[in-house]
Amino acid sequence: MQLTVEFGGGLELLCNSVKIHNVNVELQKAAEKLTMKDLLAWIRTNLIKERPEMFMKGDSVRPGVLALVNDCDWELTGQLDTTLEEKDVVVFISTLHGG
């Protein structure tokens, strides 16, 4: 499945400072759909190059990270159970405190 995965707010530093990743996530055999939970596991294995604890906590994102599916907070789409579709854009952004 073709997806765009983007990192911002400093999270890109965990992926060699690359913000936008056009990725092809293979669906698990037997599984019919790809959820955000699956994608997070895939990202942890394939995109995160260092300090994974700065991105995840347990099987979700760490506190202070917003996850957005097609410009919509994943709290509104089903969080870990959100089903992803072809060409979806998933953004992970760390909240900023500076000023």
Next chain:
Amino acid sequence: MQLTVEFGGGLELLCNSVKIHNVNVELQKAAEKLTMKDLLAWIRTNLIKERPEMFMKGDSVRPGVLALVNDCDWELTGQLDTTLEEKDVVVFISTLHGG
């Protein structure tokens, strides 16, 4: 065909100051596709309430108006011949000179 038609930069004043119009444009019988040329004629009849010369010149938009189809300049999509598809977003914006 369901389209979103938006006006900005002052052009909304020609449509009772309404910027965003969710419209349903019926396809001409015999015609298989809806082009920007068709849409402009439809808008002139159905949306523009006053001073149509501030929106159109001949069968195109007047000088100083940018037409955008799905956030892309219509010069790149075929101008008047651009074929529209279901749920497309068409924006007309008058260039500003103020500062």
Next chain:
Amino acid sequence: DSGYGHDLSPQMIYRYSRQLLLPSFGVQAQSKLLKSSILVVGAGGLGSPALLYLAACGVGHLGIIDHDVVELNNMHRQIIHTERFIGQPKVRSAAAACRSINSTIQVVEYQEPLRTSNALEIMSKYDIIVDATDNAPSRYMISDCCVVLGKPLVSGAALGFEGQLTVYNYNGGPCYRCLFPTPPPTTACQRCSDSGVLGVVPGIIGCLQALEAIKIAGEVGEPLSGRMLLLDSLSGRIRIVKIRGRSLQCVACGENTTFSKLQFREFDYENFTQSPLTPSPLKLNLL
């Protein structure tokens, strides 16, 4: 006190004429601005443009709170301060700048850090709060205080080349804790003084904060509540995304919350976020 009433003086009509000319703004919104009171917390990178535009447009009562003094390394982004104020309190410098562009508004200076001990008293005097601070505990504290007092909060942040903006606790919308119930690890809480910031990025976000405060005070347009603006200045991209609504489970604003003024006063935000409310300035090793 007629200056803050509905009747605009000829001087005011002349000063604000370009806003009065706007059909969707006009005398009505201008009068609301003149009668409104806005507190800007922090007179730094975000506060600089926010304060200048709020003063210029005619917010009747403008409060500024900051405990810091102007330093040379602020000057690349904190454009409200001039070199002659280096070493002096930021509130004094910022207030002087606001008065120099609009002598007809009231500007109040609070030269102290915002803390649980003074926040309720100070913030209760204002209609709208602008969070222009630079650290996580302040952001939780200000949001909680806004919830307790029922005030809308215009929240901006900037770091590096990125900026973020939203309106909290407005018209049934979410508060800061609805979005971030658990504080992030301290290693994820970088400040401009540690990590750097391109000066104009807080400039853009601070202007957008002034815009949102003006929309709320003037009761025009659609404030950025339930939505968040994400700016990536380097790539030139801006996203405005839809965020969650008020959380029923929120400790601060949720359905069964018992969070009160008393609890607010006793809450330890430094311990909660494991970081200080008024960080000691980093001493640079570059010199």
Next chain:
Amino acid sequence: DSGYGHDLSPQMIYRYSRQLLLPSFGVQAQSKLLKSSILVVGAGGLGSPALLYLAACGVGHLGIIDHDVVELNNMHRQIIHTERFIGQPKVRSAAAACRSINSTIQVVEYQEPLRTSNALEIMSKYDIIVDATDNAPSRYMISDCCVVLGKPLVSGAALGFEGQLTVYNYNGGPCYRCLFPTPPPTTACQRCSDSGVLGVVPGIIGCLQALEAIKIAGEVGEPLSGRMLLLDSLSGRIRIVKIRGRSLQCVACGENTTFSKLQFREFDYENFTQSPLTPSPLKLNLL
């Protein structure tokens, strides 16, 4: 002249430390800024924040051209001017403000209208041009002059609650005439003085103009060329759209154009657009 060379003085390292800390900016981009020269045409609503942020961040040579004087009805949006400069030339006021926040850069004042007779000479001295004017003939004239001189142009506009921003004539991208080969009817050319503007809207666009100029001067990020930012402040929406590339048929920058310095000098922009380059100020009937 060592101040503008690669070697940053300890004072400069301290002043710009928060930009130097940024990995994608650092000493390299800061040195380029310090050696760059930027001309801002217009010290009004757009020019105010653009000039302040360009001065603050360390653009080595900053030019300001404006023929106008500061008026009270400018103050709601032109935050670079203080009340004590009312009646005085905007360039003098703006230059004083720039120097007061950064005494280490060079600020040059041109107290005159930009015209075909002086544009080539003045603009040729700068690396980057920022169009912060308020009328159609100036926009065509400045773009044409940038094409003839091969200079990138950061163009912003604001009116009412809306703003627009793009970069012209940069790296093979389009010029103003590529987008607008024919001038609009004069009835479509409203100015802030006629139609009004919410003060903070040019504030936002002016900051974004400073950002684009900094990206070009510092050679960082992706400037907004071939793209245009559209701001609708009332609804809180920002679009960044893809626009056409350079037009082969463009009269100014096209393939077979013969447009030259000589032709530029003799081109009648007021006749072309049917509107004046320096409109006489509207006298308000509100008073």
